[in-house]
Amino acid sequence: MNTKYNNLIDQTYYFPQEEFSLDGSQLKFHDIDLMELVNKYGAPLKFTYLPKISDNINRAKDWFRNAIEKYNYPGSYNYCYCTKSSHFEHVLNEALKNDIHIETSSAFDINIVEKLKQSGKVTDETWVLCNGFKRDQYIENISRLLNGGHKNCLPIIDNYEELDLLSENIDGKFQVGIRIASEEEPKFEFYTSRLGIGYKNIVPFYKKQLEDNEQVDLRMLHFFINTGIRDTAYYWNELNKCLKVYIALKKICPTLDSLNIGGGFPIKNSLAFEYDYQYMVDEIINQIQLACEEAEVEAPHIFTEFGSFTVGESGGAIYEVLYQKQQNDREKWNMINSSFITTLPDTWAISKKFVMLAINRWNDEYERVLLGGLTCDSDDYYNSEQHTNAIYLPKFKKDKPLYIGFFNTGAYQDTIGGFGGLQHCLIPQPKHILIDRDENGELKTSLFSKQQDAEDMLKILGYNGKN
Known part of the structure; x- marks a missing residue:
């Protein structure tokens, strides 16, 4: 037996x-x-x-490189690591060996970025995307990083008040992104994410606070799905709604050139785990390309924020x-x-x-x-x-x-x-x-x-x- x-x-x-x-x-x-x-x-x-950290980063880069070549996609791909998944120095040191960028979530993340800059592991060319709900200390730290010359620090606007708070503390011109408050899965306990600005409110927000603002350029639209990137009707429907917002913004905002598809890839949780990463990346790139071609707007540069998948x-x-x-x-x-x-x-x-x-x-x-x-x-x-x-x-x-x-x-x-x-x-x-x-x-x-x-x-x- x-x-x-x-x-x-x-x-x-x-x-x-x-x-x-x-x-x-x-x-x-x-x-x-x-x-x-x-x-x-x-x-x-x-x-x-x-070594598994570097391995996963380079696997993802290969998938996006393959998809960009397959569809002759005009935009670039940028891999960001979500520091909230693991803030440890040994993790960041390993991840940053692979020409990546960083996404932050709270005030002390910026202190980590400054330490990494002092050691030369982060440079002024490294994108630092600042997500999360921002209060005084986070605003102060972001402003210090930008005022110190790190122009590739990109605050992602989470609510209507943040833009004014940043403008008061940052010297000179800077760039921002806007986070979409995506709708949650039907089985979730609430309908809309507490983070970001609602789909219908983003274009009016841009027109009211950004269109004629000479200090600030809108550079990125940030799209995050709590369930991660999965081959479900829910995910593709939310991505489609996001692309409609991007296209509407792009037609009135020439500085907008990047789309951040946050949410992350799943990782192996069983020996029976199956997930076709290359297929998903191909479909994402294809969907973005088709939507932009149909609307006759330039396709965006793609950013991803992979935390769990990285580490x-x-x-x-x-x-x-x-x-x-x-x-x-x-x-x-x-x-x-x-x-x-x-x-x-x-x-x-x-x-x-x-x-x-x-x-x-x-x-x-x-x-x-x-x-x-x-x-x-x-x-x-x-x-x-x-x-x-x-x-x-x-x-x-x-x-x-x-x-x-x-x-x-x-x-x-x-x-x-x-x-x-x-x-x-x-x-x-x-x-x-x-x-x-x-x-x-x-x-x-x-x-x-x-x-x-x-x-x-x-x-x-x-x-x-x-x-």
Whole structure:
């Protein structure tokens, strides 16, 4: 009988896959020996495989390059990284090796940009697209960047007040974009995004505040879909409405020359994941080209803002199964040596699924289990995979340690989880490992941050002060 864990994976999915392979009974990720990582650093741990960031950036550039050549598209393509997905220096350093641009979301992002400029990793040629709802500090920081000579800083207008606030603080002429408040999916809790300006209000806004404004040029229309770029009737309908706005604006605004199609590509959340990236890029470029040709307006330069797609597939987390609790006739709880709420908060907050696989013991028989975290919160669990309603892992044995990995976790989890700060039930933040390759392709690892200890927590809580 095919009762072993490797039989289950082989029967359920196509395996091995591009990033996953098996060495005996142990899993490899991008040819990284994960058990060797565990033996060297222990578990729980998080890791970032830096080369995957550059790989995804260049994959996307190739898709757009192919589409532009296929349709003889006259505009250029510009890849932007959404810093909110992961603000860490090692992430930005790797991403910026690839001639990209940056999208910011809040005031302190600009401080990061200034640090990167000081180190030469960002230059005056780098586009800095400033999204988000802007209040005093963000306005002040954007203005400082522009007044300091970074003319490729482009504030994206989110509401009617922002233009006046920027104009009061910026010396001389500057450029802006306008964000469209797209309509949300029909199943969403509200109809229209809280961000941006409504479709019907953009042209009147331009005529009232920008058309005769000698200080400001409108350069970009920003289109963002919360669900990301997916082959659905909803996405194509919203893109079509966006193009109608772009065309109407372009006919009265000669400085408008760029369209930002934010929203991002999906990333792999299951071994059964399928998505035709090249097809989607081809169709987007084709739709924009056809709409502009029909309206007899010049096709725009294309910008994208990929956050999760840039960094998500570079990240992973490894846990050890500490103990198994049989709570009733049917439910076996494998308790991990960390917490899902604190280390993978999206599993708790939005029921997000990641690729989950055993790290070792693939030749052992498997069983159906639930996974529980260490906090006392009943929501600290993980109970199913993306395409199955259950989790199967090698059978728990006290004398044979079992390690499990969650993959493609590199976007948002550390910042949402409050990296370096307090954690629910004071469960410590795991150690974090950076993995890179040298010029010969050899793997090299380094410790980015150690696991939190009691002193770290007590300091935050104020217990180490003088009474």
